[in-house]
Amino acid sequence: MISTHKTVIGNFVTDDKKIIDSQEFSSLKEYNDSEKSLKKLIKKHKKAKPATKESETVLRTALKDQKYFKSFRDQNILLTKQQIKDSVNNDDLIVQTVSNMSELDITANTLSKRLREWFSLILPELDKGVPDHEKFAELVATKNKKELLKELEIKKDESMGADLEKVDIEEMKLLATQILGLYKLRDTHELYLEKIMKEYCPNFHAVAGTNIGAKLFEHGKSLKRLACLPASTIQLLGAEKALFRHIKTGSKSPKYGIIYTHYLVQKAKRKDKGMVARAVANKLSIALRIDFFQGDFIGDDIRDKLEKKFGYKKTNKSE
Amino acid sequence: MISTHKTVIGNFVTDDKKIIDSQEFSSLKEYNDSEKSLKKLIKKHKKAKPATKESETVLRTALKDQKYFKSFRDQNILLTKQQIKDSVNNDDLIVQTVSNMSELDITANTLSKRLREWFSLILPELDKGVPDHEKFAELVATKNKKELLKELEIKKDESMGADLEKVDIEEMKLLATQILGLYKLRDTHELYLEKIMKEYCPNFHAVAGTNIGAKLFEHGKSLKRLACLPASTIQLLGAEKALFRHIKTGSKSPKYGIIYTHYLVQKAKRKDKGMVARAVANKLSIALRIDFFQGDFIGDDIRDKLEKKFGYKKTNKSE
Numbered sequence: 001m002i003s004t005h006k007t008v009i010g011n012f013v014t015d016d017k018k019i020i021d022s023q024e025f026s027s028l029k030e031y032n033d034s035e036k037s038l039k040k041l042i043k044k045h046k047k048a049k050p051a052t053k054e055s056e057t058v059l060r061t062a063l064k065d066q067k068y069f070k071s072f073r074d075q076n077i078l079l080t081k082q083q084i085k086d087s088v089n090n091d092d093l094i095v096q097t098v099s100n101m102s103e104l105d106i107t108a109n110t111l112s113k114r115l116r117e118w119f120s121l122i123l124p125e126l127d128k129g130v131p132d133h134e135k136f137a138e139l140v141a142t143k144n145k146k147e148l149l150k151e152l153e154i155k156k157d158e159s160m161g162a163d164l165e166k167v168d169i170e171e172m173k174l175l176a177t178q179i180l181g182l183y184k185l186r187d188t189h190e191l192y193l194e195k196i197m198k199e200y201c202p203n204f205h206a207v208a209g210t211n212i213g214a215k216l217f218e219h220g221k222s223l224k225r226l227a228c229l230p231a232s233t234i235q236l237l238g239a240e241k242a243l244f245r246h247i248k249t250g251s252k253s254p255k256y257g258i259i260y261t262h263y264l265v266q267k268a269k270r271k272d273k274g275m276v277a278r279a280v281a282n283k284l285s286i287a288l289r290i291d292f293f294q295g296d297f298i299g300d301d302i303r304d305k306l307e308k309k310f311g312y313k314k315t316n317k318s319e
Numbered sequence: 320m321i322s323t324h325k326t327v328i329g330n331f332v333t334d335d336k337k338i339i340d341s342q343e344f345s346s347l348k349e350y351n352d353s354e355k356s357l358k359k360l361i362k363k364h365k366k367a368k369p370a371t372k373e374s375e376t377v378l379r380t381a382l383k384d385q386k387y388f389k390s391f392r393d394q395n396i397l398l399t400k401q402q403i404k405d406s407v408n409n410d411d412l413i414v415q416t417v418s419n420m421s422e423l424d425i426t427a428n429t430l431s432k433r434l435r436e437w438f439s440l441i442l443p444e445l446d447k448g449v450p451d452h453e454k455f456a457e458l459v460a461t462k463n464k465k466e467l468l469k470e471l472e473i474k475k476d477e478s479m480g481a482d483l484e485k486v487d488i489e490e491m492k493l494l495a496t497q498i499l500g501l502y503k504l505r506d507t508h509e510l511y512l513e514k515i516m517k518e519y520c521p522n523f524h525a526v527a528g529t530n531i532g533a534k535l536f537e538h539g540k541s542l543k544r545l546a547c548l549p550a551s552t553i554q555l556l557g558a559e560k561a562l563f564r565h566i567k568t569g570s571k572s573p574k575y576g577i578i579y580t581h582y583l584v585q586k587a588k589r590k591d592k593g594m595v596a597r598a599v600a601n602k603l604s605i606a607l608r609i610d611f612f613q614g615d616f617i618g619d620d621i622r623d624k625l626e627k628k629f630g631y632k633k634t635n636k637s638e
Contacts, residue, residue, distance in 0.1 A: 028476075081479045088440045088481035096437040100494060103433050107426040114422050118415040121407045157347070160400045162407035171511050175419060178497075178504050185497050192490050 206299025235281035525618025554600035
């Protein structure tokens with residue numbers, strides 16, 4: 001019996017005992033386009049039939065020949081590399097960007113705390129006066145002590161800060177500038193993320209917004225996985241600790257995870273929050289599935305209906 | 320008996336029963352210059368003697384009068400603020416700078432790891448090829464994929480990295496630039512630190528070098544405290560964990576802490592390291608005491624003698 005075979009190093013035709021014809025590939029491209037050449041081969045051997053268990057055993061024995069070893073290994077490595085290369089997609093980009101945003105938040109916080117302690121040598125009053133880290137760094141980077149005293153409405157004598165030399169202050173200003181850079185990079189990432197998500201999962205983005213959407217991606221790792229999750233799981237993503245505590249000790253079950261920060265949940269009354277979170281999670285789940293199967297864009301409709309249902313006024317929509 | 324008294328709100332003269340004369344201060348400056356005015360007061364009351372326990376009781380009773388309360392409180396607050404202001408010194412600047420350098424190291428590391436993971440989507444081979452974080456960030460920030468492939472001597476087909484769009488790569492480049500900024504700031508801090516230490520503790524700096532000196536400051540918190548420490552403690556600063564394990568469980572005692580990275584200890588043979596560390600710590604202790612009592616600069620002599628003792632060649636001195 002004559003059979004045709006497709007392998008990573010070439011197409012082969014075998015009879016009951018040995019290889020009787022072959023087309024060996026010299027590059028991965030030929031393997032990728034091998035359907036055509038296989039058809040040609042089948043035309044040439046009119047009697048050939050698709051491979052069976054028996055004919056495969058024949059081929060395998062024949063391929064044990066030393067001369068195939070190297071090309072088998074090389075082609076397989078190339079193929080694997082190709083597959084790794086092709087596996088990079090928007091999921092990876094989103095997850096990496098979100099992770100980096102979290103990382104940037106943490107580092108900016110750490111350095112801000114250091115800056116506050118350091119700058120307190122000069123002007124301890126600024127620490128309490130300006131609770132926002134980014135604003136604090138901006139003030140330190142751009143203003144001198146005199147201007148800051150004016151801003152805080154403190155007389156020079158009343159401040160507990162030492163009068164340091166310019167060279168000492170310069171180091172703090174440099175640190176403040178670096179911190180501002182980190183915050184700025186975070187904002188750039190957010191814009192970039194918005195752009196990707198609007199293309200990749202427009203419905204999901206319309207309902208969730210950039211921030212919450214990205215955080216859900218960080219937990220779910222990919223659109224496919226997120227689309228496969230039940231709505232109740234989406235509702236609780238990010239509340240794993242509370243959930244497992246609930247399962248283990250019988251404490252109250254959590255009502256929301258990451259979507260707690262969704263603007264609709266935020267605006268809801270305390271007793272309604274659980275219900276709103278459930279509704280939002282339901283719609284997110286639907287949106288994710290539409291996106292995964294590349295359906296039409298109806299994200300705005302979904303969001304509008306949700307907003308109407310919970311009496312949310314359009315005017316102060318900012319998410 | 321007539322006595323003179325100096326308080327934070329003014330100079331007072333009392334007889335056996337009450338205040339008979341006073342100079343009240345209207346500002347902290349007058350209090351700071353009160354020696355002069357006190358002398359005038361003493362001249363005026365020729366019979367006046369320094370305050371005794373009895374006369375102080377008289378004054379204290381007199382000052383219970385309501386009218387002194389507010390000024391007492393205000394002057395004391397001002398005085399405390401003044402003292403806080405004056406307490407800022409080079410110790411604080413050094414400790415803050417060193418702490419920030421450690422912080423910068425940590426954050427730059429964290430972000431570098433993220434960059435490596437992220438950039439591996441494009442060119443996974445670069446991660447292994449360039450182990451140094453700073454160099455890695457520099458390459459990502461300044462070169463494009465083609466140049467990097469050339470640098471790594473990899474053919475385009477052999478790379479496992481995906482070909483992403485420019486907008487995607489841009490975000491990674493921005494992150495790399497931020498990381499470079501953090502490393503640059505660290506270097507600036509180091510130069511600044513060197514400058515302060517050369518002024519504030521030149522002998523210590525000459526023997527220890529900037530890096531080790533700064534780390535010892537981070538542990539000792541101030542020149543005074545460091546100067547008060549015995550040499551054996553300086554030898555073990557930074558090895559607290561091993562020391563307490565030794566005390567608690569009787570395991571081997573540590574031979575060196577931070578000074579393990581000192582170039583003389585580094586160059587010593589394994590079995591000599593403990594001895595060299597002890598000698599270095601001894602000299603550091605001497606240098607610290609000279610600096611604290613503001614003695615002459617003999618740091619270079621101390622270091623030369625140490626180097627000679629352990630046969631260290633001058634040529635490759637870089638610390």
